[in-house]
Amino acid sequence: MRQNIVKHYYRKPEKVADMENHLGNDLQMIQTSYYDVYFYFACDLIYIVFTIGTLFTFHWILVAYSLVISFFAIVVPKLLEKYTNKATEKVSSKNAQFLNLIENWFNGLEELRRYKNKSILKKKIGESSHQLEQSEYQRDKSMIYVGMVAAIFDVMGRVGVPVIAGILFFNHQVSLGAILTAGYFANGIFYSVNSCVTKYIQLKSTKTLRDQLAKLQKIEADKKYDSIDEIASIEVKNLSVKYEHGEKIAYPNFVINRGEKVLLVGDSGTGKSTLLKVLLGQIKLSSGEVIYKNKNDELIHPDFNQIGYLAQDLTMFDASILENITMFNSKLNDRVNSAVEANAFVHDEEKLKDRLATEIEVKHNLLSGGQQQKVVLMRAMVHEKSILYLDEATSAIDQKGATKILRNLTQGKETLLMIAHNLSEEQRALFDREIHLEGK
Incomplete structure (x- = not known):
């Protein structure tokens, strides 16, 4: 049972x-x-x-x-x-x-x-x-x-x-x-x-x-989903969400095309994090729709669990740093070194006695907030997610390291939608465009 x-x-x-x-x-x-x-x-x-x-x-x-x-x-x-x-x-x-x-x-x-x-x-x-x-x-x-x-x-x-x-x-x-x-x-x-x-x-x-x-x-049979690699566009249309306490947030219409790098900005309370959860099917809509289409402009139903999502509350496990990156899939070990370099973790690794083999405990994590963000970013990179939704994914990382990470992210083939505050002009310029959310 x-x-x-x-x-x-x-x-x-x-x-x-x-x-x-x-x-x-x-x-x-x-x-x-x-x-x-x-x-x-x-x-x-x-x-x-x-x-x-x-x-x-x-x-x-x-x-x-x-x-x-x-x-x-x-x-x-x-x-x-x-x-x-x-x-x-x-x-x-x-x-x-x-x-x-x-x-x-x-x-x-x-x-x-x-x-x-x-x-x-x-x-x-x-x-x-x-x-x-x-x-x-x-x-x-x-x-x-x-x-x-x-x-x-x-x-x-x-x-x-x-x-x-x-x-x-x-x-x-x-x-x-x-x-x-x-x-x-x-x-x-x-x-x-x-x-x-x-x-x-x-x-x-x-x-x-x-x-x-x-x-x-009762274990339901796995539903048949389309691969996220088939997603050519993501469209938000007449979308609104109502919270339990009665507040309602309406979102602008927009389309994100495959490979675009989009920055999602707006004041606190405008529903940025909520929007990512809506796109992942985690929150029910009050009105409107989220439409995923393939290159033939046909409606598809992707498996949201396969989309790379980095929430503000990071998920770590009582295991080695390497296992936290590969998610216990040793076949991905050969991708880790390039991810370490791309996410500015080289110097962090050198400071650790056992390097990536270092064991961490979630409740007493020896990694700083910024280092944890890098680990989760490396996790998404080695798994080669074609779509990434990032919620303040570099907020605890120093400016130099964050710039390097963002540059690598925006130069890749992935479709990227990222929430961020206080980015420098240099960092903002790395994105193709911005979507601004406004209050009621």
Whole structure:
């Protein structure tokens, strides 16, 4: 299950907290409340069937009574299963919220320390933790109520069967030994019935969760996309995006032709980064369209994952610098040296003891912001992406290094759309043209 869910998230990633919840807590709940329970539920059920069958050797009334009580012992708690199901779903939801809150607040831990604001962190974590604990308490309480209902029928069965056997004895319909034996069997039957009911409710309480995980395990067949190498033009037409808080951004119409080097500029808040995400299909449009065409002016549907995209939040991995450049594809190693030169990383490499074999840790990265940008730029270069969308890709690199990198980028065959602030006149002149975004 976990492997299939991982495959799903590889294609359609979600928030880290949601993925952690499904891959950790939810799978653990399914294991303990479904798979572990299922085997013993089946064993109890088999025992009940055979034992009730044995009562036939004494008198059919004992069987009828056992079946009636067993029926109510099963049906009545079943009416309560929607509450236990809802309670289990709430535990999953609260756990996801808790993980999401931890992720969001601990990302800003350094800032909280800087302003000595530990109390707000404790408060937020405490509140969310309490909500999670309450949801778990409510789930346990609902299970206890179901258990109490089952216990009532359990007592009725254990006491009722021997009593009926006693009445039959005085009516000379069964022997004295049948009373003791029926009592013994009744204990076994209704203990197992009670156990079955409890286990059944546990099994059913996970239904919503199991349905959710089942959907995540469905691996859609890879859609057929056109190669990004077929893209001859990218057209933005009557495009607008509306944010959740209500703000709407409208974009000018424009066309970027294959091989063009375009600089995207505008004040903060004009939607430059959002535009790149729209072009990559990551954000839904409010109106308008993005049109990709081939050299025959035909509409195509490229695989956006194959487009080179460098976001402001760089993605690095706990691995060597070389592996971060090649993305663990050793076949690309022979392209790395030229990428190091083109991205002004030669002097940076010389300062490292193990050079490109140097291992880095994402949370304690020994590379500066500018060096990390160079690594990600080299990654795009060695993979020879024919289209590059760059969001402030050189903002942390010194002027000399940035100029060299931009010169190499603009002299290549790639189609380039780049967001940048504060470029020098020399750097701006390297681009074919500029697209200016304006505020509302």
